[in-house]
Amino acid sequence: MASQALIKDFEELIGKENVFTSEADLQSYSFDSAVLEPVVPALVLRPTSTEQLGLCVKKLYDNGIPMTVRGSGTNLSGGTIPDHSDTAVVLTTGLNRILEINSNDLYAVVEPGVITADFAAAVARKNLFYPPDPGSQAVSTIGGNIAENAGGLRGLKYGVTKDYLMGVEFFDATGETVKTGSRTVKCVTGYNLAGMLIQSEGTLGVISQAILKLVPPPRASKALMAVFDDMQNAAEAVAGIIAAHVLPCTLEFLDHNTIVRVDDFTKAGLPRDAAAILLIEVDGHPAQVADDAEAVERVLKENKAVAVHVPKDAAEKFKLWEARRMALPVLARCRPTTVLEDATVPRSQIPAMMKAVNDIAAKYRVEVGTFGHAGDGNLHPTFLCDKRDVEEFKRVEAAIDEMFDTAIKLQGTLSGEHGIGTAKAKWMEKETSRGTILFSQRLRRALDPKGLLNSTKLVGI
Amino acid sequence: MDTLHELAQRLMALDDRITACMKCGMCQSVCPMFGASGKEADVARGKLFLINNMAHELLKDPEALADKLGRCLLCGSCQAACPPGVKIMEVFMEARELVNAYLGLHPVKKMVFRTLLARPGLFNFAMRVGAPMQGLVFRKTGDAQGTVCAPMLNFMLGDRHIRPLAQKPLHAVHGALDEPRRAGGLKVAFYPGCLGDKMYTEMAEACLKVLRHHNVAVFMPAGLACCGIPALSSGDAEGMLRQMKVNLDVLARGDFDYLLSPCGSCTSTIKELWPRYAGRLGGLESRQAEKLAEKTMDINAFLVDVLKVEAATPAADAVPVTYHDSCHLKKALGVSAQPRTVIAANPGYALTEMAEADRCCGCGGSFNLFHYDYSRRIGQRKRDNVAATGARVVAAGCPACMMQLEDVLSHNNDAVRVKHPVEIYAESLK
The missing domain is CATH 3.30.465.10 (Uridine Diphospho-n-acetylenolpyruvylglucosamine Reductase; domain 3)
Structure with a gap:
């Protein structure tokens, strides 16, 4: 536990205004964006120079105080939730040059x-x-x-x-x-x-x-939207685009539930019967963009897209992307709690994964809307519930367990981009191996003998 | 409300609305207070979390909650950008009211909100006595904005550079106005707001001039009180209700098609908050407020949407002007295109956009009184964006923003004048 003397040391080191110890301030660093239980830290430090940051880490280590480093606290797997009540949260937001x-x-x-x-x-x-x-x-x-x-x-x-x-x-x-x-x-x-x-x-x-x-920016871009009445056709279109040697900069999809929910909210006139919408953008040299867009349009039609829209100008393009931009906000408005997952599978397995997600949702009587990055197989099944309803939330957790099982069976992964944190730590071994866990833990112990850095995250220490 | 347990139970009424927060943190990107302090407890998701903790008796310190809730401009930027659409402003207003009911309203605030602002006669008297005396304490800063400062009152006013009170307030110049409709034309009730009546009278005069030009008859009764937003923001719903009641009675005596205000904050209060709170006064007041809200418009929106004022082509020697989107205009009322059109209606000006035009200027009404240091810091960012445009005039559709802009520009010795869009338009009319 951080003693009063130590707190005073920190105040001298980084300034009183950068050491937070009040009950209210500490509670405001007890959570991040993950749907997990908060843990109130003992101390929050905001160093404002590299030197201060290093001295803070050293002092915390010397005093055996656990550390959780935090930026803006938008983590979706609990990576920035303090491990213990004696944890010091170390903010990096004061180092923003x-x-x-x-x-x-x-x-x-x-x-x-x-x-x-x-x-x-x-x-x-x-x-x-x-x-x-x-x-x-x-x-x-x-x-x-x-x-x-x-x-x-x-x-x-x-x-x-x-x-x-x-x-x-x-x-x-x-x-x-x-x-x-x-x-x-x-x-x-x-x-x-x-x-x-x-x-x-x-x-x-x-x-x-x-x-x-850094890279040179693309000089031009073009967007397309395609509507499918069958998930399999949409997936084949995605495979077809890649097979035609076009690498879109974005290749997004929305599933049926998401389309209906977004249309309910925006009244944008989206195809409510569609099984999936694909949103595609190609970028690069203007000539290349024109060729690529043409190829994409052809592949979409060959794969039984029931409609293909090509926006004529920037305003139309902006409108086209509206459905994708609104996907999460709209789903988040449906129910009090939104659990945003990021199970990822090889892109050819998207139809199998989508079917599994919807079957699992039906089995556990939970609502899910899925959108995501079709080009890289990174899905965002979004579970809509109310965590205050203990029974319902248990079903959601069971559904998520089963969903991850399926993702692993389809040779996919637990997390495409949200991280493991504490939220997914229990499935780590299932996707990797016992040896992976042991190796990771030994690595951690060698580098952090006192086990102070974000100790409960990933594989634990 | 005697015990913390009772306070917690009352706060539980907000639980459903707070639970909708998914803690994504997107509010950080738009919150002016967070931009200045960088503290999680200063941004919406942090505050919502703390209110919720108080409701669940996990947070034990109501003074701390009151302090955190006070570190907010109520600009509504977070709500406008909130992915799950949490009704953040509603929650904050109600939480402030509940926490205040527990802690008790500061006696000075109580006097101001319940007595001074709810009794226009008294308020007007106090200001008219004050106006001739102000020469004794105010010293001209000599800046382009025409502000004064008051070194003798530093303990009270700090280092603020503000406009002096008008020598004669608007209502004293015009008395009660109730013009007949001209040849079946429109008639509007004009609500200048406290700042329009007592400080920015030339701005209010410009509004009256424009309305006259467009053959719109004006109803401006004597005895209008404050709209109530300062009281409500301080958690004093009682004070706000008293002020609203005075206004409803006075306005009920007029026959008009629209109620207009040149103040974005007053307009959004009348349009959104009066109907929400009038039910506490009774059924009659509730219906009055509903009907009034339907007729209420920002004056820029009225000029463009109803009177069809159009943009002109700027002259070759047009004065560069930039426009600041007031939070209550853009984020609460969705009015952002019309003030720009009103400015552009004067060919003597050329509009040039500033970066982050819709980022809060940092005034926030009483926020400015209690957190002047943060207010200035937030204002400095706005000032830098204004200065970067090279504009010689900055326009804003809310006198509170105008006051803040003048303060920060004056402190930076910028030769940039502050005007209301309608003032700019009025200059082009004979």
């Missing part, structure tokens, strides 16, 4: 608390492109994106956060500085520790700086 955007060498150097969308906008102003666009990008931090290996809509063509991490500086559990990677495209100096830090969910170190890769 973009240190460099290099247009010649196509990289940027940032502190961990930089907001993803702010960073993407700053990069765009220099006519460059940072593609990872997680759904929470308006508030999420780069540090959090790295710790969770955040994805987004552009995964299929542009990859995810890990594909843009060139280097990282972090503090190990004891407060020592570790540097890995560089500003160069090639770098084989030492272990690829950046690869280890990415998606480590705050268990291996505290990120203090990152070097991110």
Whole structure:
């Protein structure tokens, strides 16, 4: 437990205004975006310089105080919920400077608390492109994106956060500085520790700086929407698009339930009988975009799309994407509690997975709407319920258990982009192996002998 | 309400609405308070969580909850951006009321809301006595905005640069107005708001001039009280009800097609909050408020949507002007295009958009009184966005925003004037 003397030390170190100890402030850091029980920490620290961050980590380690690092707290698997009541939450939001955007060498150097969308906008102003666009990008931090290996809509063509991490500086559990990677495209100096830090969910170190890769922005883009009365046809269309060697920057789908719910809310006149809607966007050189859009349209028609819409201008395109933008907000309005999952399967298995999700929902009498990233098989089955209804919530949990079983059977994964945290830790072994758990735990213990960094997350320590 | 347990039970009435919060945190991206402090307890999801904890008797400190609830501009940006559509403003207003009922309203606030603002005669008297005296304490700042500061009253006003009170308030200049309809034309009730009546009288005069130009008859009765938003924001529903009752009685005596205000905050209060709270006064008042709400419009929206005022082509030597979207206009009433059209109706001005035009300016009414440091910090971001446009005038459709803009621009020594869109339009009329 943090003693009064230690709290005073921290106040001297990072300023009184950056040490939160009141009951109300502590409670406000007891939760994140996951539907899990809150845990109230003992202390919240907001260092405002790299040096302060390192000293905080060292002091916490020396005093044996557990640490949970937190950016904006938008985690969907509980990764930023404190482990214990004596945990200190370490905020990275005070470290929010973009240190460099290099247009010649196509990289940027940032502190961990930089907001993803702010960073993407700053990069765009220099006519460059940072593609990872997680759904929470308006508030999420780069540090959090790295710790969770955040994805987004552009995964299929542009990859995810890990594909843009060139280097990282972090503090190990004891407060020592570790540097890995560089500003160069090639770098084989030492272990690829950046690869280890990415998606480590705050268990291996505290990120203090990152070097991110930038790319030239696409010069043109074009969107299409296709309506299907059969999920299988939609999936075959997705496979067909890839087989035609077109790599759309986004390839999204909405299922029947989601379409109906969105149409109920927006009265946009969506095809309420449709089994699925695909939303596709291709980008690149204008000539390539024109070719690709034509190919996509052809494949969609060949695969029995009952309708294909091609927006004529930016306004129409904006409207077309409205259904996708509204998917989560609308589903979230249906019932008090929204459990947003991210089971992911190889894209050819989408019809099987969708059938399983809907069968499971019927079996457990729970409502689910599914939308997601059809191009990379990353589904977002969204369970609509009221967690205050204990009996109903038990059925939802049972349904989710079974859904993950199915995802694993279909050679998919528990989590495409939301992370394991505490929410999915119990299924880890099922997807991987006993050895994986032991190996991960040994790795953690070697790096964090006192077991202080986000101790209950991922595989536990 | 005597015990914490009772307070908790009353707060449970908000449970259904709070549970709808999925804690996604998207409110962080738009909240001006969070932008300035970065603290989770300052943003909607944090506050909702704390209210819920108080309701479940997990949070033990009602003073702390009152303090957190007070660190909010009630700008509604969070609600406008909330994915699951939580009725955040409703919850905050009701929570403030319940917590205040438990802790007791500050005696000064009680005097202001229940006596001064609910009794227009007394309020007007106090202001008219005050106006000639203000020369004694106010010193001109010499800025482009024409503000004054009051070093002697620093303990009360801080370092604020504000407009002095008008030498003669609007109601004293015009008395009670009840013009006959001109040749079967429209007739409107004009509700200038406290700031329009007592501080920004040239702005209110510009509104009357524009209405006259368009042959719209005006009903502006004597004895209008405050709309009630300052009281309600402080958790004093009782004070707000008293003020609303005075207004309903006075307005009931007029025959008009629309009720217009140049103040976005007053308009949204009359349109949205009066009907929601009037039921507490009785059935008659409830029906009166409903009917009035239907007729209530922002004056910019009236000029464009009803009178069909249109944008003109800017002249070659047009003055660059930028527009700030007041929260109560854009986020509560959905009025954002019309004020821009009203500005553009004057060819002497050329509209240039600022970044984050709809980000809160940081005034927030009484927020400014209790959290001036944060108010200024939030205002500075707005000022920087205004300054970056190079505009010589910034327009806003709410006198509270105008006051805030003048304060921050004055402190930065910017030669940028602050005007209401209708003032700009009025300049183009003979």
